[in-house]
Amino acid sequence: MVKISELEVGKKMTYVYKNVTRKNITKYASVSGDWNNIHIDDNYAASLGLRGIIVHGCYSLAMVGQCLTEIAGEKGQVLKIYGEMRGMVRPGDDYLITLQVKSINKETRIVEFEYVEESKTPIKIEKKGVIVKKFEAEERGWIENKDIEQGLIKTEEIAEGTLHFRLRTAIPGTASIRF
Amino acid sequence: MQLTSEEEKISEKFKIFVGKELKTSVHRVKGKNLVSFSEIFGNTNRKYVGVSQTPDGQSDYSNIIAHPCYPNCFTVGDNGATFDILGWKFPPEEGQEEGEKLIRNFGKLLHTSQEYDYSKAVVPIHHGQKLYTSGFMEKAYVRKGMLWLVVHLDTYTEDGKLVVQSRVTTAIREGGY
Numbered sequence: 145m146v147k148i149s150e151l152e153v154g155k156k157m158t159y160v161y162k163n164v165t166r167k168n169i170t171k172y173a174s175v176s177g178d179w180n181n182i183h184i185d186d187n188y189a190a191s192l193g194l195r196g197i198i199v200h201g202c203y204s205l206a207m208v209g210q211c212l213t214e215i216a217g218e219k220g221q222v223l224k225i226y227g228e229m230r231g232m233v234r235p236g237d238d239y240l241i242t243l244q245v246k247s248i249n250k251e252t253r254i255v256e257f258e259y260v261e262e263s264k265t266p267i268k269i270e271k272k273g274v275i276v277k278k279f280e281a282e283e284r285g286w287i288e289n290k291d292i293e294q295g296l297i298k299t300e301e302i303a304e305g306t307l308h309f310r311l312r313t314a315i316p317g318t319a320s321i322r323f
Numbered sequence: 324m325q326l327t328s329e330e331e332k333i334s335e336k337f338k339i340f341v342g343k344e345l346k347t348s349v350h351r352v353k354g355k356n357l358v359s360f361s362e363i364f365g366n367t368n369r370k371y372v373g374v375s376q377t378p379d380g381q382s383d384y385s386n387i388i389a390h391p392c393y394p395n396c397f398t399v400g401d402n403g404a405t406f407d408i409l410g411w412k413f414p415p416e417e418g419q420e421e422g423e424k425l426i427r428n429f430g431k432l433l434h435t436s437q438e439y440d441y442s443k444a445v446v447p448i449h450h451g452q453k454l455y456t457s458g459f460m461e462k463a464y465v466r467k468g469m470l471w472l473v474v475h476l477d478t479y480t481e482d483g484k485l486v487v488q489s490r491v492t493t494a495i496r497e498g499g500y
Contacts, residue, residue, distance in 0.1 A: 178400030
């Protein structure tokens with residue numbers, strides 16, 4: 145939990161949430177009542193040209209909500225969350241949520257943030273030029289030419305080799321918390 | 324948000340829906356669902372998932388509140404307040420028995436933004452409440468070939484206490500309106 149005294153205007157904080165699972169997507173559909181098949185059925189989603197299911201936009205927004213509850217802690221209150229659903233998120237993606245403090249009002253104890261939620265889509269792992277693991281993005285063709293042209297494909301060294309992944313904006317937005 | 328003169332012209336026919344009220348929807352808050360919702364996102368804070376036991380061994384949800392995005396459950400989706408809009412129609416034209424639907428193809432609908440605002444809320448969302456969500460169409464316009472609909476929603480308890488205000492924006496692609 146972050147204390148209001150630790151925050152200053154301009155401060156940036158990044159939170160990582162690993163691996164959106166199909167199980168959780170289905171659980172979300174069940175609890176929220178949003179049973180649109182593009183979130184549930186790979187074949188249906190493929191028939192619409194989506195090459196597999198996508199995560200509910202509100203699921204991704206709720207992940208930001210989760211991040212805010214962690215910052216607010218036991219006593220704080222999330223006052224406002226606004227987000228624009230810009231990029232599709234896929235099962236298996238990680239979320240990276242970067243918040244920046246825009247204002248702090250010590251009288252009202254309200255802190256305003258701008259944030260960007262990014263999705264990290266694993267593509268493949270290579271070792272010495274050989275692919276040792278393929279993820280759904282590689283197998284279902286989720287990566288498009290525009291992702292490459294826009295420089296969204298990145299690599300990082302992990303224990304199994306070089307991980308290739310796509311990093312793009314899922315939701316930018318604003319939020320506020322009362323401490 | 325600036326519209327071209329052509330977009331202004333096309334948007335004109337949708338202005339009859341601006342200000343139109345949605346049918347009030349009702350949502351019963353169940354503690355079990357509050358916990359399930361928070362657990363999906365890995366929440367371990369007892370404020371959201373801290374269920375205790377009653378002396379007779381039943382789950383006691385009285386000390387938990389809803390995850391801040393729990394209103395997803397009563398604003399969008401099959402049980403959401405905005406579902407009403409799918410039935411909205413233009414007034415019938417001469418010779419028509421029924422007017423055309425505002426949204427002709429649900430498959431062309433994109434959920435483009437969402438806002439939850441608790442700053443005027445009087446009470447938090449918790450187990451056992453019966454919530455009433457009412458609202459109206461705030462904006463309806465055509466931009467870049469898509470019909471944009473902005474809906475404002477207010478959610479109250481049975482005794483009229485505000486719990487959250489929401490704003491939902493959808494864009495319907497060409498062929499869907």
